[in-house]
Amino acid sequence: MKLHDPLTRYVVRLGDDALIMGHRLSEWMSRAPFLEEDIALSNVALDFVGRARLFYQYAADLMGGEVTENTFAYQRDVRDFTNLLLCELPRGDFAFTLCRQFLYDAYSLPFTQALCKSADSQLAAIAAKAEKESRYHLRRSRDWMLRLGDGTAESHERCQNALDQLWIYTDEMFECDALLDGLIATGVAVNTASLRSEWLDTVTETLHAATLVIPEAQGGVTGGREGIHTDDLGFLLAEMQFMQRAYPGLQW
Amino acid sequence: MKDNMSLVGNEEKFQSKVDAEEKVEPKDWMPEKYRQNLIRQISQHAHSEVIGEQPEGNWISRAPTLERKAILMAKVQDEAGHGLYLYAAAETLGITRDELIDRLHTGASKYASIFNYPSLTWADIGAIGWLVDSAAIVNQVSLQNTSYGPYARAMVKICKEESFHQRQGYNIMMTLMQGAELQRDMAQDALNRWWWPSLMMFGPHDAESAHSAQSMKWKIKRRSNDELRQQFVDQAVQQAQAIGLVVPDPDLVWNEQRGHYDFGAIDWEEFQRVVSGNGPCNRQRLAHHVSAHQEGAWVREAMAAYEAKRRAVPAEVA
Ligand SMILES: [Fe+2]
Ligand SMILES: [Fe+2]
Numbered sequence: 001m002k003l004h005d006p007l008t009r010y011v012v013r014l015g016d017d018a019l020i021m022g023h024r025l026s027e028w029m030s031r032a033p034f035l036e037e038d039i040a041l042s043n044v045a046l047d048f049v050g051r052a053r054l055f056y057q058y059a060a061d062l063m064g065g066e067v068t069e070n071t072f073a074y075q076r077d078v079r080d081f082t083n084l085l086l087c088e089l090p091r092g093d094f095a096f097t098l099c100r101q102f103l104y105d106a107y108s109l110p111f112t113q114a115l116c117k118s119a120d121s122q123l124a125a126i127a128a129k130a131e132k133e134s135r136y137h138l139r140r141s142r143d144w145m146l147r148l149g150d151g152t153a154e155s156h157e158r159c160q161n162a163l164d165q166l167w168i169y170t171d172e173m174f175e176c177d178a179l180l181d182g183l184i185a186t187g188v189a190v191n192t193a194s195l196r197s198e199w200l201d202t203v204t205e206t207l208h209a210a211t212l213v214i215p216e217a218q219g220g221v222t223g224g225r226e227g228i229h230t231d232d233l234g235f236l237l238a239e240m241q242f243m244q245r246a247y248p249g250l251q252w
Numbered sequence: 253m254k255d256n257m258s259l260v261g262n263e264e265k266f267q268s269k270v271d272a273e274e275k276v277e278p279k280d281w282m283p284e285k286y287r288q289n290l291i292r293q294i295s296q297h298a299h300s301e302v303i304g305e306q307p308e309g310n311w312i313s314r315a316p317t318l319e320r321k322a323i324l325m326a327k328v329q330d331e332a333g334h335g336l337y338l339y340a341a342a343e344t345l346g347i348t349r350d351e352l353i354d355r356l357h358t359g360a361s362k363y364a365s366i367f368n369y370p371s372l373t374w375a376d377i378g379a380i381g382w383l384v385d386s387a388a389i390v391n392q393v394s395l396q397n398t399s400y401g402p403y404a405r406a407m408v409k410i411c412k413e414e415s416f417h418q419r420q421g422y423n424i425m426m427t428l429m430q431g432a433e434l435q436r437d438m439a440q441d442a443l444n445r446w447w448w449p450s451l452m453m454f455g456p457h458d459a460e461s462a463h464s465a466q467s468m469k470w471k472i473k474r475r476s477n478d479e480l481r482q483q484f485v486d487q488a489v490q491q492a493q494a495i496g497l498v499v500p501d502p503d504l505v506w507n508e509q510r511g512h513y514d515f516g517a518i519d520w521e522e523f524q525r526v527v528s529g530n531g532p533c534n535r536q537r538l539a540h541h542v543s544a545h546q547e548g549a550w551v552r553e554a555m556a557a558y559e560a561k562r563r564a565v566p567a568e569v570a
Pocket of ligand 2: 331417
C-alpha cells in the first residue's frame, strides 16, 4: 500500500506509533507484577489504541473509497509501517516497558501540546484529547522511574540497563525528513527537532531524582519512518494481522 | 460453660439478623464457619476473574479489527478490576491478598473450571462473552443480595459492568452468524465446545452440592445451583435460536408444563476430570499466573523499598 499525499502519510505515521505502542503494552495483560498494574497498563494501552484509531480513521477519510482504519492496521506489511523503532521493541521486563514508556511519554506530551496548534483542525482535535492522556501517562511513568530507580539494587540495575539499551532509539523521535519539512512549513506538522530540549530537561530531571544516570551512548538507530524496522515488527504484525490474513475480506 | 452459652446466643442473634435480611459487616460477630465459607467462596470468585483474563487476553493481540481489539482490552481489564474488588472484599474477613494468591498457587483454592478450556478461535471470544459472562451474570445478580455486606456491594459494582461483557460476546456471535459459511461454522464449533462447560459453571446438582444447604441458610448463596442453571439455559437457548445457532443437546426440549427447557444430562465425570486438574489448560493457566507473580516479585519489592525510603527521608533531612 503506497501512500502519496503528504498529509495522509503524516497522519498514518502518527497512527502507526500509537498502534504499535498500544499493542506492545497490551501484551502485559495478565502478566503484570500485580493486579493494579494489569489494569493501569491496559488503560494506557487502550489510550494508544484509541489514538491510533482516530489517526487511521482520519487517514481513511482523506483517502476515501474502501479504505478504513483496519486497512492500515491489518493490510500493510512491515515496509509500509512507519512507526518509531522505539515503539516496536519487544516488551522486555517491567523495567524495560516502563523506561520505554517514560522516554516516549516525555516526548509525547510536548508533541501533542504542539500538535494542538496544528493548522489542520482534525489533527488539532485529536491532539487535544491525546494531550490529556499523555499528561497522565507521563505522571505515571515518571512515578515508576522513581520507584524502580530508587527502589532496590536490583530494580535500579534493571532500570539503568533498560535505559542504556533504549537510549539509542530516542534520537529518532526528533528526526526530521522531507515529509516533515514540507508539513512544518505549512503549519500542519510538529517540528519534532524543537521538542528535544524540553524532552531532555524532563528526562534529566527525572533520572536524577531516580538516582539513574543518562546513558552515554552516542548516535542513534533510525529507519522506522522509511519502513526499515527491527526483525521484531514482522512477528508483531504476523500475530496482529492473523485473522485478516487467514480470512480476508470478511466482517468481524 | 458461660462461653459456650454466649456462643450459642451469638449464633442465634447472627441467624436472626441474617433472616431479617440485615447485612453482616466486617466488624460484626460472625460464626467462624461463616467466615471460612465466605473466604472460600469470595476468593474462588476473585481467582476466577483473574485466571479468566487468560483465555480472552490471548486474543487481544489477534483481534480481527481495531474496534474488537479495543473492546476486548476493555473487557479483560474489567475482569481484572472485578478480581480487585473481590480480593478487597475477601480481605475484610481477615486474610491478605498474598495469602489468597498463595492458596491459588498451592491448589488449596480453586477458580472456575471453565477457564481451563482453551480459546482456539476468534469465535471462542464470542462464546465466552456470551455464555460465560451470561452464566456469571445469572449467578452474580443473585449474589447482590448475599448476606455479607462487602461481598454484596462488590457484586452490585460488578453486575453493572457485566452486561457490556455479555453484549460484546453475543455481538461477536451474531456478526459471525451473519457472515460467511466458515464464520458460521466457527461460531457453531465454539458453541459446541463451550455449551456444556457453561452449564457446569453452576456446580453440582443441589442434592450433591457440598456447601449448599448451610450457605443458603446463611444467605451466602441466595438461589440454588439448579435454579440458576435453569435460568441460564432458558435465556441462552432463545438467544442461540435467534441467531441460528444449534444448542448441542439432543435432549433439549421446551417443557410447556414447567415453563422451562428440559435439557440433557451433564457429564459430571468430565467436570470432575477438569476440576481435579486434567482439563486441557489447567497446568498452563496456573503456571502462567505463578510465573507472572514470580517475575513481578522484584517490582513489588522495589515499590516497598521506595515507600520505606520516602517514610524515612523526612527524619534524615531534619
Ligand atoms: Fe467479571
Ligand atoms: Fe465479565
